[in-house]
Amino acid sequence: MLRFILSRLAIAIMVAFAVSGICFGLMFLAGDPALAIAGEGATEADLEVIRRRFGFDRPIIVQYGSWLLHVVQGDFGDSYYFGTPVVSLIAERFRATLKLGGLAILVALVLAVPLGILAATSQNRLADRIALTIGTIGQATPSFWLGLMLISLFAVELRWLPVSGSATFAHFILPSLVLGYYAAPSMLRLCRAGMIEALRSDYVRTARAKGLLPVQILGGHALRNAILPVISVAAVEFGFILGGSVVVESVFGIRGIGMLAWESISRNDFPTVQAIILIYAMLYVWLTFLADVINAWLDPRIRMN
Structure with a gap:
């Protein structure tokens, strides 16, 4: 098991290093970053001042090495627009997105696993068709439309839940249902x-x-092996939920990472972007690594191979 973990850890570190280079290179894909910061009306003298201030006049490899050294220490620099350290800005917004993502993946698992078991034990019968129809509708329904419909019903008409914000647990119920239903x-x-x-x-x-009971067969034998790919996909879906929550956060007025990403892109705030x-990419890498370790722990054949 230790050998398996070390091999997967080495792969994860190599992928993380490659991703860091790609993230750094994104700054230069749109052209001169100094011009993007200063604006179209900037003079050459203004651009030179900005290049010296932010270190854009140094060789690319030197800039990357300096940036990576600071990132490893947890320093992403200061936001160009907000004027505060990027780490504190993300930490402030990340709590809301993490809470939303955790609840959403829980909703997805609560929907997916029971319906998957029901569909498998009732293959090609009515219950199977109903479960697959529920899943198809969830994947085909636009998240922003479903969010607006839930707001209209439960927040405006019935007044059971708040319309927007992130102050209490109740504020996360509707958005987590939207994201969880889409991921299920x-x-x-x-x-x-x-x-x-199985x-x-x-x-x-x-x-x-x-002569084992059906519950023992389903839970103790069949589900133990059937759940392995679900764990892998759940890890990826959790990363997708965290990274793709910008639409849902906009609909429900949640000031999380998704909203921050949109604000930073629209304002050319390169350090924040x-x-x-990079943080989302690292989440994908380490969630996949964690899923591999859990699968290997559940199924000895994986770590033996």
């Missing part, structure tokens, strides 16, 4: 396919022959 279909289909395969396997037939992209 892929996990539902994987859970269904894995359960169907229920046809020899070890499940042996468990039935021993770089930091957000």
Whole structure:
């Protein structure tokens, strides 16, 4: 197990290093960063002052090395627009997005796993078709439209929940339902396919022959193997939820990382954009690493291979 973890950790570190280079290079894809900061009306003298101030006059490799050294120490510089350290700015906004993402992935798992089990045990019957239809609708429904519909029903008409904001737990119920419902279909289909395969396997037939209860067969044998791809996808979906929450945060007025990313891109705030992209990329890398470790712990065949 230790050898498996170390090999996956080495791959994760190499991917993280490659991603850091890409994130740094994004600053120069749109042209001269000094011109983007100063604006179209800036003179050459103004641009030279900005290049010297932010170090753009140095060789690219020197700039990257300096930037990476500061990033490793947790220093992403100061925001060009907000004038505050990027780390404190992200830390302030990240709590709301992390809470939203955690609740959303919980909603997705609560929907996907039971419906996947129901669909697998009722293959090609009515319950199977209903579960797959629920998943298809969730993937096809635009998140902004569903969010507006939920606001109209539960916040405006029934007045059960607040319309926008992030002050209390109630503010996160509707947005987490929207994001969770959108993330559930892929996990539902994987859970269904894995359960169907597991229920046809020899070890499940042996468990039935021993007279085990259906609950024991489903939970103790079939689900243990069927849940492995669901864990991997859940880790990726969690990263996607955190990174792609800008629409939902806008609809529900949540000042999280998604909203901050939109504000920074529209204002050419390069340090903040770089930091957000790098943090989200690292989340994907380490969540995938964590999913691999959990899968290897659940299934010895993975770490043996």
